[in-house]
Amino acid sequence: MVLAAVPPRSVADVSDLAADTEVTGADGSYRARLSADWEIWGPCGGYIAAVLLRAASAHTSLRRPATLACHFLGVAAFDDVELDVTTLRATRRTESLRVAMRQGDAPVAEAILWCVADELDGPVLAAATMPDAPAPEDAPLIDDLVEPGQRSPHAFWQNFEYRPLSWVGPDKWSQRLDDPATFRAWYRFLPTAVFDDPYLEAARVAMLVDIAGWPALIRGLSPADEERWIAPSLDLAMTFHAPPQGAEHLLLDGFASVATGGLAGGGGSVWSPDGRLLGSGTQQLIFRPLPS
Numbered sequence: 001m002v003l004a005a006v007p008p009r010s011v012a013d014v015s016d017l018a019a020d021t022e023v024t025g026a027d028g029s030y031r032a033r034l035s036a037d038w039e040i041w042g043p044c045g046g047y048i049a050a051v052l053l054r055a056a057s058a059h060t061s062l063r064r065p066a067t068l069a070c071h072f073l074g075v076a077a078f079d080d081v082e083l084d085v086t087t088l089r090a091t092r093r094t095e096s097l098r099v100a101m102r103q104g105d106a107p108v109a110e111a112i113l114w115c116v117a118d119e120l121d122g123p124v125l126a127a128a129t130m131p132d133a134p135a136p137e138d139a140p141l142i143d144d145l146v147e148p149g150q151r152s153p154h155a156f157w158q159n160f161e162y163r164p165l166s167w168v169g170p171d172k173w174s175q176r177l178d179d180p181a182t183f184r185a186w187y188r189f190l191p192t193a194v195f196d197d198p199y200l201e202a203a204r205v206a207m208l209v210d211i212a213g214w215p216a217l218i219r220g221l222s223p224a225d226e227e228r229w230i231a232p233s234l235d236l237a238m239t240f241h242a243p244p245q246g247a248e249h250l251l252l253d254g255f256a257s258v259a260t261g262g263l264a265g266g267g268g269s270v271w272s273p274d275g276r277l278l279g280s281g282t283q284q285l286i287f288r289p290l291p292s
Contacts, residue, residue: 016192017159018200021047021054023083030055030083034076039155042075045233046210047156050203052083052099052111057199059085060095062115065202068238070111076103093117130275136186136249139163146170156211161188166219174223181220181256183212183268186249193248204250205270205279206238212254213266213283220256231264231285238281247272262287 020035032054038047049070056065081103088096095115101108133139142162163186168176187208195201210233218226244250254268267282 017050017189017203018192018195018197021050021200021203023051023054023058025058025083028059028085030058030085031080032083033080034078036078037155037159039078040211041154041230041232043078044156044207044210045070045072045236046203046207048072048076048101048109049111049206049210049236049238050200051081052101052109053113053199053203053206055083055085055099055101056097056111056113056115057197059087060097060115062093062095062117063198064116064118064243065199065240066094066114066116067240068111068113068202068206068236070109070236070238072109072233072235073107074103074109076101076106076108079103081108088112093120126277128269128277130271130277131184131251131253133165133184133186133251136163136188136251136273139165139186140167159190161190163187168219176219176223179219181216181266183216183219183252183254185252187252188249194244194246198243201244202238202240202279204244205240206236206281208250208252208270209238209254209268209279209281210236210283212252212268213256213264213285216254216266216268217256217259217264217285221259228290229287230290231287234263234284234286236281236283238279240279241277242272242279244272244278245276247274247276247278249273250278259287 023030023032025031032051034043038044081101084100086098088098097113099111145167165184214231251271252268256266258265264285269280270278272278
């Protein structure tokens with residue numbers, strides 16, 4: 001966990017998730033522009049998934065995303081992308097969509113989504129238990145844990161109020177040994193924390209699950225391994241369980257389950273402060289040598 005001296009952006013400079021995932025177009029053909037304010041080793045995979053969700057929203061009349069399975073096919077430039085949306089099957093209550101993102105002739109991502117109607121009815125079960133965590137207001141901000149100006153150099157992290165619950169300080173990070181491969185933190189999107197659009201609310205959840213695997217994984221690796229490798233996502237598979245319903249703070253509970261053969265499996269779940277499971281998902285990460 002190497003931190004670099006980067007001055008934080010003011011709230012006025014922070015990008016809004018709605019503006020940075022906006023799509024235009026109609027009849028299955030859409031366009032968006034990727035913002036460099038969501039950069040981690042290129043456009044963050046969760047940010048790409050958010051744009052795919054917005055394209056699905058523009059195409060369907062059903063106002064609730066249920067699942068998202070996304071393959072990340074290439075690293076896009078921070079520029080315009082084209083999005084092609086195809087209905088694979090549609091009923092009154094459900095619609096299956098395929099969304100393809102490309103930049104010129106280069107594929108960027110491909111996703112399959114199920115969207116469902118709001119008026120679905122059925123029995124209720126709440127068997128999942130929220131992880132033990134302090135309330136957001138009782139957890140320290142990242143700026144209280146690091147020296148001034150020592151935030152991550154990646155622009156992505158400037159878009160959150162971030163409260164890590166499994167923090168290991170720089171003085172102990174290089175001496176860690178046999179730490180569990182887990183990661184937990186509260187996040188609040190800046191400058192806009194909640195949205196009326198259910199697809200943007202789902203994007204908040206998906207974006208957090210996409211960043212769960214790597215910080216969990218490096219806690220279980222040796223410091224020497226961390227200095228040699230990065231592990232971007234090959235895919236993201238999401239299940240959306242419940243809308244955030246105005247919850248500004250979201251708890252991410254991340255894990256890495258295995259690393260072998262150049263791949264690593266991980267994922268996470270996202271919770272509201274009142275204990276509702278909002279979404280869960282898994283990732284497959286692929287190791288690449290850390291660029292010099």
